Amino acid sequence: MRKKELSAFQNYRLSLPNEDYEALSAFLTEYHQHNFLSGNEKALMRADFENALLKYASLGVPLGTALERLSIAHLGGFYARPSLRWFALDNAAKIYPFSMAHGRMAVFRLSVYLREAVIPEFLQIALTFTIKRFPSFATTVKKGFFWHYLDTAKRRYSVEPEASMPCRPLKVAESGSQSFRVLHYQNRISVEFFHILTDGFGGMVFLKTLLAEYLRLLGVDTEKGDGTLDIDETPLPCELTNEFALVPKAQKASGFVDKTALQMSGKLSRQKPCRVLHLKMDSAVLKQAAEGYNATVTTYLLALIFIAAKHATDETEGVLNVQVPVNMRKFYPSDTLRNFSMYCGIKLPIGRIADAQSVVGEIAAQLAKKASLDAMQQMVTATERLVGGLRMIPLPVKTPVVKLVNSILSDKVFSTTLSNLGVVALPPEAEKYVESMDFVLGAAVANRASCAMVTFGSTTTLSVTKGTPDPSFEEKLYALLLADGVPSVVEGSALYED
Amino acid sequence: MKIELVYPEKTKQALQRSRVLRIIRWPFLLAAYLCPILNLYFGGDAWSVVVLWGLWMVWSLLISPDLVEYNRISQTVKLMEYTCVLLILIDVCFSQGWAVDVVFIVLFSSLIVAAALFFTDLNKQKQNMLPMMLFIAVSLAASIVGLTLWKGRVLWPALLAGILALALAAACFSVLGRDFLLEFKKRFHTK
Numbered sequence: 001m002r003k004k005e006l007s008a009f010q011n012y013r014l015s016l017p018n019e020d021y022e023a024l025s026a027f028l029t030e031y032h033q034h035n036f037l038s039g040n041e042k043a044l045m046r047a048d049f050e051n052a053l054l055k056y057a058s059l060g061v062p063l064g065t066a067l068e069r070l071s072i073a074h075l076g077g078f079y080a081r082p083s084l085r086w087f088a089l090d091n092a093a094k095i096y097p098f099s100m101a102h103g104r105m106a107v108f109r110l111s112v113y114l115r116e117a118v119i120p121e122f123l124q125i126a127l128t129f130t131i132k133r134f135p136s137f138a139t140t141v142k143k144g145f146f147w148h149y150l151d152t153a154k155r156r157y158s159v160e161p162e163a164s165m166p167c168r169p170l171k172v173a174e175s176g177s178q179s180f181r182v183l184h185y186q187n188r189i190s191v192e193f194f195h196i197l198t199d200g201f202g203g204m205v206f207l208k209t210l211l212a213e214y215l216r217l218l219g220v221d222t223e224k225g226d227g228t229l230d231i232d233e234t235p236l237p238c239e240l241t242n243e244f245a246l247v248p249k250a251q252k253a254s255g256f257v258d259k260t261a262l263q264m265s266g267k268l269s270r271q272k273p274c275r276v277l278h279l280k281m282d283s284a285v286l287k288q289a290a291e292g293y294n295a296t297v298t299t300y301l302l303a304l305i306f307i308a309a310k311h312a313t314d315e316t317e318g319v320l321n322v323q324v325p326v327n328m329r330k331f332y333p334s335d336t337l338r339n340f341s342m343y344c345g346i347k348l349p350i351g352r353i354a355d356a357q358s359v360v361g362e363i364a365a366q367l368a369k370k371a372s373l374d375a376m377q378q379m380v381t382a383t384e385r386l387v388g389g390l391r392m393i394p395l396p397v398k399t400p401v402v403k404l405v406n407s408i409l410s411d412k413v414f415s416t417t418l419s420n421l422g423v424v425a426l427p428p429e430a431e432k433y434v435e436s437m438d439f440v441l442g443a444a445v446a447n448r449a450s451c452a453m454v455t456f457g458s459t460t461t462l463s464v465t466k467g468t469p470d471p472s473f474e475e476k477l478y479a480l481l482l483a484d485g486v487p488s489v490v491e492g493s494a495l496y497e498d
Numbered sequence: 499m500k501i502e503l504v505y506p507e508k509t510k511q512a513l514q515r516s517r518v519l520r521i522i523r524w525p526f527l528l529a530a531y532l533c534p535i536l537n538l539y540f541g542g543d544a545w546s547v548v549v550l551w552g553l554w555m556v557w558s559l560l561i562s563p564d565l566v567e568y569n570r571i572s573q574t575v576k577l578m579e580y581t582c583v584l585l586i587l588i589d590v591c592f593s594q595g596w597a598v599d600v601v602f603i604v605l606f607s608s609l610i611v612a613a614a615l616f617f618t619d620l621n622k623q624k625q626n627m628l629p630m631m632l633f634i635a636v637s638l639a640a641s642i643v644g645l646t647l648w649k650g651r652v653l654w655p656a657l658l659a660g661i662l663a664l665a666l667a668a669a670c671f672s673v674l675g676r677d678f679l680l681e682f683k684k685r686f687h688t689k
Binding site: 088097101102140141142143144145147163164165174175176185186188270276277278391392471489490491492494 | 500501503
């Protein structure tokens with residue numbers, strides 16, 4: 001009879017000296033005591049640990065050190081306990097399940113570029129250890145009788161090699177499916193989130209914590225705090241709250257309904273997004289250019305976006321409206337990892353847009369007014385009222401109505417978006433391993449471009465998500481920056497158009 | 499503007515559902531418009547109502563399935579409910595009288611199928627309890643309505659559907675215990 005061929009891990013195990021063999025056996029026994037997932041999931045996770053151990057061996061890391069880094073204690077009780085927790089959607093998240101369609105989903109993406117190629121085996125283990133610290137992320141979307149909700153899904157959350165366009169919709173239909181994905185490509189780690197889970201702030205905390213854990217597995221210990229969580233700490237209740245409920249109600253409620261805005265003229269692509277571009281700039285030079293106009297970086301970039309959008313449309317009349325998300329945590333300091341952002345629209349009649357100098361003042365004034373605490377409170381109040389009004393209506397009744405309203409309004413109220421996550425800080429030990437970061441918004445329905453930016457170290461990355469093959473917008477933006485003495489290195493995807 | 503590519507190269511993509519939907523939408527819409535017009539023009543039985551419902555069934559079960567809560571319980575229940583409506587429509591539009599018995603037979607058979615799917619994979623399927631609970635409620639209501647409306651008639655399928663629905667609800671409660679209440683709390687929350 002033919003002997004069954006041993007796997008690479010079995011061969012490795014058998015090659016170990018007695019003491020190491022015993023240590024490894026104890027490690028695997030401990031693994032089984034900490035994992036009560038279904039047979040297949042448990043086997044896959046065990047294979048993850050085996051692959052990580054083989055990787056350590058290939059890197060020449062002694063087994064003792066490898067076992068210490070992979071310590072099963074980091075699994076905690078997450079995989080050993082049944083799923084009991086569930087989370088009602090926060091007020092901002094409630095719209096997202098209704099706005100979904102085949103091929104369309106509100107997804108955003110955060111990436112970190114390392115100085116060396118990502119080791120997938122360690123990234124997988126980092127995710128396995130990290131996810132337990134984010135219980136509202138370890139969930140699956142479910143339908144209730146009145147509202148959708150997030151139900152805990154105890155499973156092996158997997159990392160994938162990047163093979164497709166960024167921000168493609170996630171498959172959340174089946175019970176237990178992930179509402180986020182972790183991707184790796186060359187030196188980049190990316191996390192794409194269904195917006196139902198979190199906003200940019202919460203997403204960044206997850207990415208930073210995942211990165212810290214990945215680096216720990218590489219032998220780099222980092223300090224926790226400042227948006228990097230300790231994965232072995234018990235999740236705090238304040239990280240899971242719907243903070244919208246805590247915002248005081250305003251007398252007036254407004255901020256939702258608006259007239260449709262001008263759109264850029266490029267033909268909408270079938271594949272969305274059809275391209276993603278990153279304009280990488282020196283943050284000091286960008287700041288200096290903004291100061292030249294006596295403006296903040298956001299105001300300055302908004303001005304350039306208005307000019308570029310004007311350049312990308314054939315319309316000569318109408319109003320361009322740029323959506324600017326506002327992080328509510330700046331008004332109500334909060335540790336919540338759920339959605340806690342609102343938005344405002346900065347509007348300019350297309351005829352009044354000439355150059356940056358002529359519009360920065362108006363943009364700054366609008367930003368100060370529309371992104372103010374008062375305006376945000378009014379919007380939160382409007383959201384509360386809307387949610388309250390729909391509360392007792394069964395989901396099958398409200399779904400077609402909300403879908404219809406959403407399809408009429410969708411993103412046609414805005415011409416484009418600029419979401420600025422600001423400056424991201426990492427623990428000093430981690431900083432030297434990271435080259436840059438980027439933040440990408442998913443493609444909108446009607447908008448031809450959406451912009452998002454983040455600054456890490458000395459690099460500001462402005463990402464443009466395209467919904468049209470027409471390159472006018474980004475080319476103008478690039479030229480405007482260059483004209484103001486802000487050269488940018490442009491990276492991105494090929495044009496994906498069917 | 500020189501662009502350095504930092505994403506994987508474009509590969510031939512699998513046919514996406516959104517694309518299939520775009521292509522197939524037109525024959526469906528055409529059929530949906532033409533059938534009532536032809537039916538009105540030529541007269542006779544209201545066959546177009548049955549066709550329209552059939553088109554909707556194919557569209558929502560096969561071509562554009564649910565984006566959330568797509569699981570074996572929900573899809574079985576949906577198929578059975580849609581089938582019952584189709585049977586009622588055929589009965590109303592063509593030969594009347596037989597659907598009362600047939601619909602209840604379909605109902606209690608569906609309850610058996612749903613129960614089998616649920617209890618053979620309890621740990622996972624308890625997350626999919628709502629569609630089954632709603633189906634139980636619908637079956638129970640239909641049974642009560644059937645037995646009340648057709649009082650003089652021997653309607654054993656309706657009685658059986660009602661008894662099965664009650665038994666299934668009781669079985670869910672006794673097997674799941676605390677989990678049943680927790681599932682109920684999640685599913686009916688208004689927060």
